[in-house]
Amino acid sequence: MKIVLFDRDVRDHIGIRWFLQLYVANDVDVAFCTTLQQLSSKLQTFQPDVALINVDLLPMSERDTMYYVIKQSGCHIVAMTDEPLYAQALKAIALRAHALLQKPIDLERLKNLL
Numbered sequence: 227m228k229i230v231l232f233d234r235d236v237r238d239h240i241g242i243r244w245f246l247q248l249y250v251a252n253d254v255d256v257a258f259c260t261t262l263q264q265l266s267s268k269l270q271t272f273q274p275d276v277a278l279i280n281v282d283l284l285p286m287s288e289r290d291t292m293y294y295v296i297k298q299s300g301c302h303i304v305a306m307t308d309e310p311l312y313a314q315a316l317k318a319i320a321l322r323a324h325a326l327l328q329k330p331i332d333l334e335r336l337k338n339l340l
Contacts, residue, residue, distance in 0.1 A: 227340070230257045230274040232265045232283065233306070238329070242278070245333045250340060262292055269299040276302045276340060281317040281326075282309070293320055304339055306331060 229246065231239050236258070243256040257272050259265040262283075269277065277296060284292055296303065305318035306327040318326040325339055 227251060227253065227276070228255045228257070228272060228274040229276045229278060229340075230259060230265070230268045230272055230301075231278045232259045233278075233280040234260050234283065238331070242331070242333070242336070245337075246340070249333075250337055262288060266292070266295050269295060269301070274299070274301045276304060278304045278306060278336075279321065279323075280329075281305045281307050281314050281321070281323075284317055296321055304336070 227250075231242060233239065239256070239258040246254045246256060257268050257274065259268050265279075268274070277299065279296070303321045303323040304325050304327065305314075305321060305323035306329060307314040308329050310328050315326055325335075327336065
């Protein structure tokens with residue numbers, strides 16, 4: 227399973243990768259992106275099965291373009307947010323995310339989603 231994680235917190239990336247590889251499957255490959263350009267590139271070249279996206283980092287100015295790129299990737303979307311605000315929930319809905327997780331992420335819930 228290939229997972230791309232879009233966030234700025236490297237600690238989250240390390241923790242999520244460790245958890246998934248240990249408790250979900252040994253063949254989990256997790257790529258980490260910190261910018262929209264990296265995310266766009268990873269969605270095309272890495273071809274993930276799941277994209278775990280921090281919706282706090284999706285700016286309104288590039289919303290339509292990035293949403294199109296994310297949706298066209300064909301991967302399943304799991305959204306996450308630092309704060310459970312209505313605006314963040316709307317972003318997750320616009321992405322057609324399967325779930326919106328609040329940080330710190332409940333790893334058991336993430337495991338069940340995957």
